Every structure is written in C-alpha cells, then in structure tokens.
Amino acid sequence: MNTQAWITHFERNTRLNDEMELPTEACTLPESARAPLVASIATFQLGESGTGSRLRRYAREVAPLENFRGYQRAIDLFVAEEQSHSRLLARTVEHLRGTLLTKQWTNSIFRRLRFLVNLEFAIQVLLTAELIAEVFFGTLYLRCEDPVVKKVSHKLLRDEMKHLTFQRDFLSERVATFNPLGRWLWKAQFQAIHAITCTVVAWDHRHTFRALGLKPGDFRQRCLQAWERYQERLDEELVKLDSKLPASHSDEVHGADHRRAG
Numbered sequence: 001m002n003t004q005a006w007i008t009h010f011e012r013n014t015r016l017n018d019e020m021e022l023p024t025e026a027c028t029l030p031e032s033a034r035a036p037l038v039a040s041i042a043t044f045q046l047g048e049s050g051t052g053s054r055l056r057r058y059a060r061e062v063a064p065l066e067n068f069r070g071y072q073r074a075i076d077l078f079v080a081e082e083q084s085h086s087r088l089l090a091r092t093v094e095h096l097r098g099t100l101l102t103k104q105w106t107n108s109i110f111r112r113l114r115f116l117v118n119l120e121f122a123i124q125v126l127l128t129a130e131l132i133a134e135v136f137f138g139t140l141y142l143r144c145e146d147p148v149v150k151k152v153s154h155k156l157l158r159d160e161m162k163h164l165t166f167q168r169d170f171l172s173e174r175v176a177t178f179n180p181l182g183r184w185l186w187k188a189q190f191q192a193i194h195a196i197t198c199t200v201v202a203w204d205h206r207h208t209f210r211a212l213g214l215k216p217g218d219f220r221q222r223c224l225q226a227w228e229r230y231q232e233r234l235d236e237e238l239v240k241l242d243s244k245l246p247a248s249h250s251d252e253v254h255g256a257d258h259r260r261a262g
C-alpha cells in the first residue's frame with residue numbers, strides 16, 4: 001500500500017474543508033424540506049465526529065508490516081479529515097437552523113459494531129457507512145437547491161470517493177492474505193451487513209428522500225449498486241495481487257497528485 005501518497009493527499013486536502021467559504025444567504029427551502037433535511041444532516045454530522053481512538057489503536061497492529069509502513073500516520077490524517085467533515089456539516093446544520101445531535105440510534109449501532117472484531121472489520125463497517133455517505137451526498141448535491149448544502153455535499157462526495165479508494169487499497173492487501181473460504185465469508189458478511197444497513201438508513205431518512213423527490217427504496221437500490229461496483233473493483237485488485245502483477249490500484253491517487261503537482 002502506498003501510504004505516502006495518501007499522507008500527501010490528506011495533508012493537502014483536509015485543510016480545504018476548514019477554509020471553505022460558504023454562501024451567506026439565508027436558507028429558503030420550504031419547511032417541509034428543511035426540517036427532515038437538517039435532521040438527516042445532523043445525523044451524518046454526528047457520524048463524522050468520532051475521535052477514531054480505537055481505529056488508531058487497531059492500526060498499530062499492522063504498523064510492523066512492511067507493506068503498511070506509514071499506515072498509522074495515514075489513519076491519523078484520515079480521522080482528522082472525517083472530523084473536518086463534521087465541522088463542515090455542523091456549519092451546514094447551523095445554516096439550516098437546526099440543532100446538533102449528541103446521540104442518535106443508528107450512529108450508536110455503527111460505533112458499537114465497528115470495534116467488535118479487528119481492524120479489517122472496523123474498516124469494513126466504516127466502508128459501509130462511506131458507501132452510503134457517497135450516495136447520500138451525491139443525492140443532496142444533485143437534488144437539493146440550497147447553495148450551502150450543494151457546495152458542502154459536493155466536497156464531501158469527492159472526499160468520500162477518495163476514502164473509498166483509501167479503504168480499498170488497505171483491504172485488498174489484507175483480504176489477499178485470507179484463504180478462499182475466509183475470502184468468501186468476508187464477502188458474504190460484508191454484503192449482508194451492507195444490505196441491512198442500507199435498508200435501515202433508507203427508512204430512517206425516508207422523509208428527507210421524499211422531500212428531495214426520491215423514493216427511499218430507490219436510495220436503497222443505489223446503495224446496493226454502489227456496493228456491487230465497489231466489490232467488483234476489490235475483486236479486480238485481488239486478482240492482480242494473486243497473480244503478483246504490478247498493482248495499479250493506487251494509480252488514481254498518484255495521478256491526482258501528479259496533476260496537482262503539475
């Protein structure tokens with residue numbers, strides 16, 4: 001795993017979230033859209049606010065491995081980026097005249113689930129949340145007319161897409177070390193947990209989706225498709241690692257860095 005490329009990426013990208021200037025106009029969304037939307041965004045804000053202390057502790061387990069040198073630093077920066085998302089979403093909640101949450105039931109389940117087994121499982125649960133977040137922020141970006149929500153969701157969508165690649169870089173190298181049965185079991189439980197979570201999230205945020213003109217069932221379907229695409233890419237990476245061909249899975253982040261450097 002090319003951890004240095006990720007360290008460089010996070011170091012450049014995270015500060016943009018705190019420096020982001022948001023439109024100053026007051027929210028003009030109708031109350032029927034504003035109220036469910038701000039409740040949904042407050043839930044995602046809480047989800048992004050974790051300190052990542054146990055994730056960081058788990059990351060220490062892989063630190064001695066040659067191919068994960070620097071991973072701990074990358075995870076620290078990743079957690080810092082999630083916290084910058086939390087701050088950006090807090091500003092959005094304020095703009096929408098909402099109240100920040102300190103507790104919410106789906107968020108509590110996620111936090112408990114994440115630390116049950118090991119680092120791979122912790123990353124996988126995180127990944128489930130990020131796959132759903134990608135669809136959620138993509139939906140807000142395309143369907144919400146509020147300029148602040150649009151700007152914030154566009155940035156979060158881009159960041160979460162990078163996070164998905166970051167997690168894939170890690171997981172492909174870890175899952176490659178599993179035997180065939182272990183891989184099958186890993187994939188089956190990942191799919192099952194993801195499908196259940198999509199159903200719960202689609203139901204929990206149903207009023208928001210309806211206000212945005214999207215059926216909750218369609219949101220769930222999009223999340224399931226996001227999983228399919230993600231797993232396909234992960235399988236491709238595993239084939240590459242199995243055949244010991246030079247992996248190209250980090251080309252995306254390298255390419256982005258080169259483009260920025262240029």
Ligand SMILES: [Fe+2]
Pocket residue numbers: 048081082085160
């Ligand atoms: Fe995030």
Ligand SMILES: [Fe+2]
Pocket residue numbers: 082130159160163
């Ligand atoms: Fe993320």
